[in-house]
Amino acid sequence: MKFTATASAHPNIAFIKYWGNRDDNPHLPANSSLSMNLEGLTTTTTVCFDERLKSDVLILNKEGITGEGFQRVHKFLNHIRQLASKSTYAQLESVNNFPTGAGLASSASAYAALALAATRALGLELTEKELSRLARRGSGSACRSVPAGFVEWQAGEDDSDSYAFSIASPEHWGLVDCIALVNRSHKKFSSWQGHRLAATSPLQSARVKDCQRRLRLCKEAILEKDFKKFAEVVELDSNLLHAVMMSSQPALLYWEPATIEIMKAVIYWRETGLAVCYTLDAGPNVHVICRSSLKDETKERLLNLRGVKDVIAAKPGGGVKLIE
């Protein structure tokens, strides 16, 4: 007997960042966060539960995965099997249509797509909220790739109310994320256990304490489509994230020379009339946000910077969905 299903999901870019957990299992975050799904960047995952399998099998971008990455997925599938009272192993095939190794976090889209495909294959019909809670167990920010458009992840009190929901549809505001992929002058800085290091920064609690205020401002800015207000809080929140990272022990310094070049260019462009702002995840690439009318101008300016290798533009994307 085989039970199969395929789902797709988009990664998301956080405007109010998730960093650090109150509880590592099942991923209860230190603070609420807010993001936008990225249309066009897609992870598609097929899950096939097959009674002939002797173990789970994970194939990512046509390559078999073992080790830590596999164990994490295996543990996640065990949880789903438990929910469905099944014990059958599964083969997973997952493909990203965006360049791997470009430093774009794909675990969010991966676990969102996996959560939907695996539960449907086993005949479970979860609500969006239940699916978001489930995806969160695989990778915290995956819960934000479940609902569509602009999404808030409320930290919640426990597993039952820590989930994400849409605050505005993808059509609400025509923002574009121009992702500037940077040339790396040094090897990747270790990101080992980043979330676990958050608490070693003397600044983390101050970042978290001020988070609800920033989230409220950012939500208002999105609902009111107020770009100036949006830019201010988004850059502040990104700077606060990297402030915590660089003051954790050991320090996490994700920025490359090109990262600074782009950040300062963005600030200068905004000061001289181009409505853009930057935000960075745990990596050196710079997400430059603008209204869709400024997409071409922004892309062109970015590509003219010495440190920019390529630019990928993405507008607000939908939520996780089943592929028939």
Next chain:
Amino acid sequence: MKFTATASAHPNIAFIKYWGNRDDNPHLPANSSLSMNLEGLTTTTTVCFDERLKSDVLILNKEGITGEGFQRVHKFLNHIRQLASKSTYAQLESVNNFPTGAGLASSASAYAALALAATRALGLELTEKELSRLARRGSGSACRSVPAGFVEWQAGEDDSDSYAFSIASPEHWGLVDCIALVNRSHKKFSSWQGHRLAATSPLQSARVKDCQRRLRLCKEAILEKDFKKFAEVVELDSNLLHAVMMSSQPALLYWEPATIEIMKAVIYWRETGLAVCYTLDAGPNVHVICRSSLKDETKERLLNLRGVKDVIAAKPGGGVKLIE
């Protein structure tokens, strides 16, 4: 009648940073700090009180200064005249032997030298403590350029006990500050009222709260000549300073692409066996600290980095002194 005196002082590099005031006048800092004077970099100032003058005159590196810079010095001289019960105007000639515009803060050495020269010219004989308190009124970190070698500025409760004192002589530990001057890819980022912006960062109070712990660690490391311990706390403190700056409103982002290049190179060199660490003041230049035995190797490596324009090396320097 003329009353004249000449004094010289060195700038200092802070290992535990001063950033933000509890009280802007008379410069009571948010936290205690710790620094090393920089031998070889010298400001020499001659003050001549002359009854024929109709106003104060300020000549800096052979150029007459007016505007805000002059007003600050004038106000400082008024305070000294009050202490000495005099009303005579003065001509100041101040010369830095280090490249101006290299982004090396010279207000510390300037106000330390000025405090000594001006008081002696008026016949006042201040103790080191009194001189440090006085220099602090001109520019906060100037109080640290008054005593010799490795210096602690205790924040204190009020004007009477906010001053700096030596915790170790220049000969105590043969450290060298290799100051990497960076190529700037953008115009100088505004540093307008930096100290006043400190309180607008949601992180400043957390930085200040943890400061005594860092100062204690740094002092221990210096007294024990423990470079590993020293490196860890010095880089953390520098990162905390820049974390506060980049999260103030408006954000102060002093780093240039080359700054990141150097910081990451220093971390990599230390990981691979070269005992060096970095610290940055409110500017893009990187102060790379090492033992004197590693000075040549460190200088050479720095000069091989693309973004480094020049390197100035300085060992621990003495305090402010009168030139006969």
